[in-house]
Amino acid sequence: MIFLIGGTSEAVPIAGELAVRGMPVLLSTATEIPLHAPLPRGVQRRTGRLDREGMLRVIRAYDCRVVVDASHPYAAEVSRCARAAAQAAKIPYVAYERPPAVPPGAPVTRAADHLQASQAACACGVPVLLTIGTKYLEPYVTEAGRRNIRLVVRILDVAQSWTACRRLGLSATDIVAGRGRLDYEETLALLKDRGIGVLVTKDSGREGGVPAKLKAAEAAGCRVVVVERPARPRPAFRDIGALVDAVGYAWAEGVFPAEGRGPAKTT
Template identity: 45%
Template sequence: MNDAPHILLLGGTSETAPLAVKLATAGYQVLVSTATDAALAVGDHPAIHRRCGRLDRDQLAALIDQERMMAVIDATHPYARDVHQAARDAATHSQRPYLRYQRQALVEASGDVVTALDHDEAAQLACADGRPVLLTTGSRHLGPYVAAAQHNGIALYARMLNHPEAVAACEQAGLADNGRIFGRGPFSLEQNRALIRQYHIGVLVTKDSGRAGGVAEKLAAARLEQCRVIVVQRPDETTENTFDDMDRLVAALQQCCPVSTVSKIGEMK
């Protein structure tokens, strides 16, 4: 095997490829781990490889030990709280450095933007308006929105990635077929505007997924189409090892795990 330090990069977002390439270019062997096998660019470099499938804390720790990983970099979605905790715990258990890349926040509350603490509150706020709701937060928290929409007798549309897990989530939550909009973002301003007009949307629900997540285009489209916006707040998880700049993250990794380091697990324990 290559003597370059092996790094576990937890990805799945649009930043996965550029961050993986930066790491590989800096001299690391990079294993990109994603929860699903959905199509995703991970970077065109011989030192980058990919695995797919969800892992809990113990499975992550086992992977770290088996593949002789020298560090864990968490570049998963800003709202993937359970993944962040599992990754931190696994790194701690395996005595490896944990570094997290987090997109810069973009949304601030204003006259036409209301923030909600969680999905339950967002669902109540969105469905109390009496107008059709467009949900753009993915498929993992459909339940509260479907229940609130049915209770208030309003139309609910959810835009999400076309993947078997998303379809299963729709079935479990009871979201009707005509309420499912499949597509892969980020979406342009005009794509968002067209969707809002097509379904006569009055309320748009989003997360603050940052500029890379297409939030700016959603907010601009909603403003132009006179939609109310509900934003689910980010989990408050920022730590000293959290970076919103990839170059700073790579520099920090080079401090704790120099490329000259040979992966000798026995010396780390």
């Protein structure tokens, strides 16, 4: 069995490609939110958050031979746990790394972490729109409160996200809930409607709607603060075909080409 850790829209296509090549796949997702596409034939799914020990139990229960990490580019803890679980189980680990969408030299402010991003965003003295999820809201709420800055938050419309916002005292009028990413027109309308002066985003790639955000911010005259990606364990591939080739090799040989055999190239 291939243990495929989801968290991106690419997880289902990766699962399908692996299954087509005759490799059984267990797709693991943290929540039961519907997938972006139907589950391919030959692919099982489990749901629920896992730490290192939980992943190791799954690996052993399903007799997994390879760990494929297709979690979100910013899910650093998930990737660390996946790598550690694979090492403990003595099986190969590889990650899919979604290509970034913020080009080098783009007119944005880059921040190493959310604390730095919150300070950069609120220093401008204008309303701020957060499109970063809800896990790291606290430094922004603290800094915005200290500077008396209006904070608008775009969230996934699920109970967990609402709970996080309410716990931090955010007003319902400053919470924009929805499913899926906003396109250019929707983002531009939101920026203008709320009088936003700074947009804060992660570089979640084209699939994460980053190009639309950058274009809308430029049209609305907004500054952009980008939270940099955390480092990802290696080997990591940005091309799904190359990833699947490497997993197929590991399935047969018990080692990835990047670990010393075969021609595949990591990024």
